[in-house]
Amino acid sequence: MYCADKRLSNKPVDVTMRLLESLLNKGHQLYIDNYYYCPELWNGMKGKITMLVGTCRKNRLGMPFDLFEAKITKMVEKLFFHLLTLVSIQTTILLNKHCRQHQRTLSYLAAIVKDLIVPLVPYDLDYNPQEDNVNLPLARLKERHFIKLCPETDGTAAQGEKAKSQCKVCAVRAKKAGQTREQRKNQRKQTSTWCPVCKVSLCIDCFEVYHTQANYI
Template identity: 35%
Template sequence: MVPVRTRTADTIKPAAVRDYTQNMGGVDHSVQMISYHPLHRKTVKYWEKLAFHLMTLVMVQSHILYNEHRRSHRKKTMQLQKFVMSVCRSLASIPEDQQAPPQPHDLNRLVERHFPSPIVVDDKKMQRACVVCYARAISGGDNHKTQKSKRKVTQFECSKCNKALCVHPCFEIFHTKEHYA
């Protein structure tokens, strides 16, 4: 037991507790930074969760070291999000001055005119899984067995998008909501 001075009074605490509180700064700072910009993805496979966590941890630790190096040379530090983007750009060999990536053509579905039509291949009516029903099953965190029971098969598709959609309500949802899942 060792005496410890707190803001309000002098107390006695175990030496291990005092050592932990004095030296915990780096670990807590790292965990705090991970919580601000999580790279975690929803997945059932444990090894994917572990891989994403390790990638996040490596990025945060390298960001801390990078900023320490910058401070030692009296240069301006970089925010974590900008650091991660610069690392990704350099790995993908995309120039820094390039603007944000262009919006996908998928968003044209929100402004253009679209009509349902039957799915026909070689003069035969076909069936495919509805894109919206499938996306909703995936975003709900369902596993493979429950996805099959929840997804719906349809004979209709959007004539412009070539996406299989239930006529009601999925066709309207797909063409009016940016995030239809």
């Protein structure tokens, strides 16, 4: 039976320092695994002008606990988006196969993202303030305008009925109030009058407001 020399320590720190005795103080770099790496060895190498590189076990004596309590969420985010993309691709394939539709994966994914975001947005995504033109010096405030019936050019009006269209002022006010597209559709106000100069459909109550106020909202 062989018994090791008890005069020599078999601790990882002592073994490493003994093997590198002739290579210390020369600016070398030592790469080791997690069995030998520990804060005590790192401090010893630092004083010997030798860099130490390697992985470390979190249960090593002297390791700070703050390094292992933090949870990394980057991988969780990558996993979420990977699963979302995977599900959208599979759903698009099944939808095109069984429903006889040809929908691109990008369009389907954009629709999913919009459905997830819209309930969290406090205002209407379809609202475009440039459509209102309320801050511009428009001719509607200077020229002479007369109210007239909407021309029957689309052929959608039934026989004996007047052509109707949505009032612009009422529509803009509904958008500004934060109503969704479905709510505006259900409460849509149709009018048979318009301004032939501005080419805008306006109800009788909103005709004067549209042509006298810069901000008619």
